[in-house]
Amino acid sequence: MIVKNLNHINIQTRDMAQTIAFYSELLGLEARTAPRRKPEERQWLYDSKNRAVIHLNLFGTDNTYTREVIPGGTTGAIHHIAFECDGLEEMVRRLEGRGLRYERTELPEIDLTQLFVVDPNNVLLELNFRHPA
Numbered sequence: 001m002i003v004k005n006l007n008h009i010n011i012q013t014r015d016m017a018q019t020i021a022f023y024s025e026l027l028g029l030e031a032r033t034a035p036r037r038k039p040e041e042r043q044w045l046y047d048s049k050n051r052a053v054i055h056l057n058l059f060g061t062d063n064t065y066t067r068e069v070i071p072g073g074t075t076g077a078i079h080h081i082a083f084e085c086d087g088l089e090e091m092v093r094r095l096e097g098r099g100l101r102y103e104r105t106e107l108p109e110i111d112l113t114q115l116f117v118v119d120p121n122n123v124l125l126e127l128n129f130r131h132p133a
Helices: 016-027 088-097
Strands: 008-015 030-033 042-046 052-058 081-085 103-107 111-117 126-130
Touching: 008 016, 016 030, 016 042, 016 052, 016 088, 088 111, 088 126
Parallel strands: 008 052, 081 126
Antiparallel strands: 030 042, 042 052, 103 111, 111 126
């Protein structure tokens, strides 16, 4: 068995609407109700390739696997979640337009620019932008 790719991340939230707005406005992800769930309890966020890369669960609703999570607290052993992105300057405009604090890191030795931003649930995102060779 080998791992082919990262399938999705799961975020527990106290504010479904705010979290959906953050990811749809900032990253262009599309929210759809998860299978067999109520829309106010569970949403999946889809990328441009029609993959559900983020699963959102309303805090306090049932989960497939029970585990204590504190939305807004630290994310346990996970430090951040990284996404490969396009449109660096557009993303900077979106971040600044929303008044979001972010950090920019340049790694010229691997032709990479990284933007770090925190979502409404205190999850640190790393947005990676590759420069053409």
